[in-house]
Amino acid sequence: xxxxxxxxVIVGAGVAGLYCARHLPKNLRVLLLCKNQSWxxxxxxxxxxxxxxxxxxxxxxxxxxxxxxxxxxxxVKSVERLSTESLEILQELLNDGFGLDRDExxxxxxxxxxxxxxxxxxxxxxxxxxxxxxxFLMHSLGHTLWKSARVIDLLLEDDRCYGVSVQxxxxxxxxxxxxxxxxxxxxxxxxxxxxxxxxxxxxxxxxILEHGLKLAYMEMLQFHPSVxxxxxTARKYLISEAVRGEGGKVIDSNGRQFLFExxxxxxxxxxxxxxxxxxxxxxxxxxxxxxxxxxxxxxxFAQRFPNIYRELSACKLDIPNDxxxxxxxxxxxxxxxxxxxxxxxxxxxxxYAIGECAYNGVHGANRLASNSLLEGLVFGKIAAHxxxxxxxxxxxxxxxxxxxxxxxxxxxxxxxVLRTIMWEKVGIVRSKDKLNAxxxxxxxxxxxxxxxxxxxRLLVAQNIVQSALAREKSLGxxxxx
Numbered sequence: 001x002x003x004x005x006x007x008x009v010i011v012g013a014g015v016a017g018l019y020c021a022r023h024l025p026k027n028l029r030v031l032l033l034c035k036n037q038s039w040x041x042x043x044x045x046x047x048x049x050x051x052x053x054x055x056x057x058x059x060x061x062x063x064x065x066x067x068x069x070x071x072x073x074x075x076v077k078s079v080e081r082l083s084t085e086s087l088e089i090l091q092e093l094l095n096d097g098f099g100l101d102r103d104e105x106x107x108x109x110x111x112x113x114x115x116x117x118x119x120x121x122x123x124x125x126x127x128x129x130x131x132x133x134x135x136f137l138m139h140s141l142g143h144t145l146w147k148s149a150r151v152i153d154l155l156l157e158d159d160r161c162y163g164v165s166v167q168x169x170x171x172x173x174x175x176x177x178x179x180x181x182x183x184x185x186x187x188x189x190x191x192x193x194x195x196x197x198x199x200x201x202x203x204x205x206x207x208i209l210e211h212g213l214k215l216a217y218m219e220m221l222q223f224h225p226s227v228x229x230x231x232x233t234a235r236k237y238l239i240s241e242a243v244r245g246e247g248g249k250v251i252d253s254n255g256r257q258f259l260f261e262x263x264x265x266x267x268x269x270x271x272x273x274x275x276x277x278x279x280x281x282x283x284x285x286x287x288x289x290x291x292x293x294x295x296x297x298x299x300x301f302a303q304r305f306p307n308i309y310r311e312l313s314a315c316k317l318d319i320p321n322d323x324x325x326x327x328x329x330x331x332x333x334x335x336x337x338x339x340x341x342x343x344x345x346x347x348x349x350x351x352y353a354i355g356e357c358a359y360n361g362v363h364g365a366n367r368l369a370s371n372s373l374l375e376g377l378v379f380g381k382i383a384a385h386x387x388x389x390x391x392x393x394x395x396x397x398x399x400x401x402x403x404x405x406x407x408x409x410x411x412x413x414x415x416x417v418l419r420t421i422m423w424e425k426v427g428i429v430r431s432k433d434k435l436n437a438x439x440x441x442x443x444x445x446x447x448x449x450x451x452x453x454x455x456x457r458l459l460v461a462q463n464i465v466q467s468a469l470a471r472e473k474s475l476g477x478x479x480x481x
Contacts, residue, residue: 014043016355017183019380030143046130047240049123070364071476113369192423206456217335224331247295293320365476
C-alpha cells in the first residue's frame with residue numbers, strides 16, 4: 001500500500017476536470033484520476049454542442065432562457081457568470097485551435113435547441129462536440145493521468161481534505177494533496193435506462209454523504225426525451241436535441257405531431273416538458289413515440305449528424321426514412337455536492353466540486369440544453385484560479401488504510417434491483433406511494449450483506465428519494481402526482 005503526494009488531485013477526466021487541469025501551470029504536480037479509460041465519461045458522449053451567448057446583448061436573454069428552463073430555482077449570479085464568461089471561453093477555444101463547425105463563408109455555425117430563444121449553440125464535427133472537445137483537451141493535457149483508478153474515499157479531517165484513497169490495478173493507494181477537485185460526473189448508473197457512460201454511478205456523492213457533507217436538490221433529475229432505448233447495453237443511445245431543433249419531429253404511430261398539445265413550443269420546449277408529454281401521451285393513448293427524420297435527406301443528415309447516423313444505421317434503421325422509436329431515459333442530475341461560488345465544497349477549505357457532480361445553482365430545477373459543457377469549462381477554470389490564488393501546503397497527516405470489502409458476491413444482482421427501483425418508482429412521474437416504496441426497498445438493501453461500492457450508491461439513491469419526498473409540490477424535473 002503506497003502513499004504519494006501531489007499539489008492538486010482532480011477526480012475525473014471529463015470536460016470540467018480537464019479544463020481545470022489546463023489552467024494549472026506545469027510546475028505544479030497535478031494528478032487526474034479516472035475510473036476506466038479516459039473517454040468513458042459523459043463529456044465524450046455529449047452530442048449537441050456548447051451554449052455560447054451570441055454577443056454581449058444576448059447575455060440577458062441566455063440568462064432568462066436558463067432561468068425559465070430551471071423553473072426559477074437557479075442561482076441568478078451563477079447563471080449570469082456562466083453566460084458572461086461564455087464569450088471568453090469561446091475565444092480561448094478558438095485561440096487554442098479547437099475546431100468548431102462553420103458555414104460555407106467561414107462563419108461559426110450556431111444551432112437552436114429546446115428552451116433557447118435563438119440559435120446560440122456552437123458544435124464540432126456535427127454531433128461530435130463532446131468527443132472532439134474531450135480528444136482536444138486530452139491531447140493537450142500537460143499533467144499526469146491515471147486510468148483504472150477508482151476513488152473509494154476522501155481523506156477528510158475537520159474542514160480539510162488531505163487527499164484521496166484510490167483502488168488501482170496494483171492495489172490501494174493513498175494520494176495526499178494540498179487541493180482536491182471533484183469532477184466525477186453524475187448518477188446515471190442508478191437507473192435502468194440512462195444515457196451516461198458506464199463508469200457513472202454516484203460513488204463520490206456517496207462518499208460526501210458518509211462524511212456528513214451536503215448534497216443539494218438531488219430530486220432534480222433530468223430525463224432526455226429522445227433516446228433510442230432498443231439496445232442491449234445499459235447506456236441507451238441519445239439522439240441530440242439539435243436533431244429536433246433542425247427539423248426532426250416527434251410523432252405517434254399515426255403520424256400525429258402531439259407535443260403541441262402540451263406546449264406551444266412543441267419539439268423545442270424544455271426537456272422536462274417534452275419527456276413528460278411523451279410519457280403521458282403514450283400511456284393515455286396506448287401509443288409509441290417516434291422521431292421522424294424525413295425532413296432531412298440522407299446526405300444532409302449524415303453530414304450534420306454523422307455519429308447519430310452511424311449508430312442508428314448499425315441498429316438496422318434506414319436513416320432518415322425509417323421512423324425511430326424513442327423513449328425518455330435518465331440523462332443528467334441538476335443537484336449535486338453543495339458548493340459556493342468559488343467551487344469550494346460547503347464547509348471545506350481545499351475541496352472543490354465542478355461539473356455535473358456539483359451543485360452551484362446554474363441549472364435550477366431543469367438544465368437548459370447544451371449548458372452542461374459550458375458549465376464544465378467555466379467552473380473548471382474558476383476552480384483552477386481559486387487554487388492558484390490560495391496555494392499552500394497541507395500539514396502532514398497520515399490516514400490508515402480502510403480494509404472494507406469493495407465488492408461482494410451478489411452485489412451485481414442487487415445493483416440491478418436498485419436500478420429497477422429507481423427507474424420504476426423515482427422516474428419522470430412520481431407519487432408519494434411510489435417514493436415511499438422505493439425508500440423501503442433501498443433501506444432493505446442497505447441492511448444486506450453488501451460491499452462498500454454498492455453501499456455508496458444506495459446512500460445516494462436514499463438521498464434522492466428523501467429529497468423527492470421532502471418536495472411535496474411539482475417543480476421543473478420533479479413532477480409528483
